[in-house]
Amino acid sequence: MAEIIEMQDISAPELAPFARLTEAQLRQKSxxxxxxxxxxxxxxxxxxxxxxxxxxxxxxxxxxINGQASGLIAACSETPVYTGDSETLAELTGFELTRGxxxxxxxxxxxxxxxxxxxxxxxxxxxxxxxxxxxxxIFRSAAALGFDAVLVDRTCCDPLYRRAVRVSMGTVFQIxxxxxxxxxxxxxxxxxxxxx
Numbered sequence: 035m036a037e038i039i040e041m042q043d044i045s046a047p048e049l050a051p052f053a054r055l056t057e058a059q060l061r062q063k064s065x066x067x068x069x070x071x072x073x074x075x076x077x078x079x080x081x082x083x084x085x086x087x088x089x090x091x092x093x094x095x096x097x098x099i100n101g102q103a104s105g106l107i108a109a110c111s112e113t114p115v116y117t118g119d120s121e122t123l124a125e126l127t128g129f130e131l132t133r134g135x136x137x138x139x140x141x142x143x144x145x146x147x148x149x150x151x152x153x154x155x156x157x158x159x160x161x162x163x164x165x166x167x168x169x170x171x172i173f174r175s176a177a178a179l180g181f182d183a184v185l186v187d188r189t190c191c192d193p194l195y196r197r198a199v200r201v202s203m204g205t206v207f208q209i210x211x212x213x214x215x216x217x218x219x220x221x222x223x224x225x226x227x228x229x230x
Contacts, residue, residue, distance in 0.1 A: 036092075036107045038099060041118040044126040049116060051138040052093045053126045069141045071194035076102050079137045081204030088140040089113045093127075095120050095134050103135045113137075141194060144212040147185055151223045154182035154210075159217050159227070162189040169193050170201025177205040184211040185220070 044053065051070055070090060073079045076098075083089065083106075092115040094103050099117060107115055118126075127136075151157060158176045163169050169191055176184050186193060193199070193206045214220075220227060 036111050037114045039114055039116050041116055041122055041126070044122065048091065048114075049093070049126060051091070052116075052136060053128070070138050071141055071192075071199065072196045073137045073139055074135070074196055074200050076106055076135050078199055078204040078207075079106055079135065079139075081207040082137070082139055082199075083109065085142065085207035087142055087207070090138040090140060091116060093117075093123065093136040093138075095123060098134045106135070106137075145210065147212055147214045147219055148223060150183045150185070150210045150212055151220070151225070156181045157220070157225065158184045159187070159214075159220065160184065160190045161187045161217060164191055166191050166195040166198035167201050169195075170198040170203075170206070173198070173202040173205045173209060173211075177209045181209065184209055185214045185217075186211060187214055187216060 041049070051072065073082045073087075079089075089110045090113070092103070092107070092110070092113060094115065094117055096117050096119065098104075099107065099115065103115075107113075158172060158181050160169060160172060163172075169186075170193070173184060173193060184193075191198065193202070193211060199206055217227060
């Protein structure tokens with residue numbers, strides 16, 4: 035059974051991923067495999083769990099414990115659930131939780147570009163995109179159009195930024211992706227590039 039924790043002190047260190055850490059701090063650029071990301075909404079969290087992401091903690095309004103998040107809580111019975119009313123959560127996060135449920139999760143280990151591209155025929159390559167909304171929308175479009183993979187260069191914002199994950203509607207967990215140093219790697223893997 036999951037431990038349900040009523041928030042008493044919003045400055046408690048265990049709540050830092052939900053409030054005080056920036057996306058870059060969560061990611062831990064120097065060692066991304068130790069980083070975390072925030073998934074928002076029960077549907078996106080379910081996709082992340084099915085992808086193999088490990089939950090660290092949930093944050094949700096009380097009403098969701100026996101409501102829309104009850105299945106997640108049961109499936110992640112070892113994961114603490116921090117809760118409070120909507121005003122307390124808004125004070126903690128700095129915004130109103132429109133989807134009502136957040137989950138701090140460990141970042142997945144990304145495969146190599148060679149592994150992803152081995153059986154891929156159509157690959158989307160994202161270079162230098164700074165807006166997480168655009169990254170999320172491209173992932174969603176790539177999944178809808180049947181692309182086999184997405185490669186993201188080092189200058190592109192992180193597909194696991196909260197906003198990118200939300201806009202992608204969870205497709206960042208459905209379509210294989212990884213980071214590359216440059217699009218030139220594709221030529222070595224036997225791809226021809228077409229740019230827009």
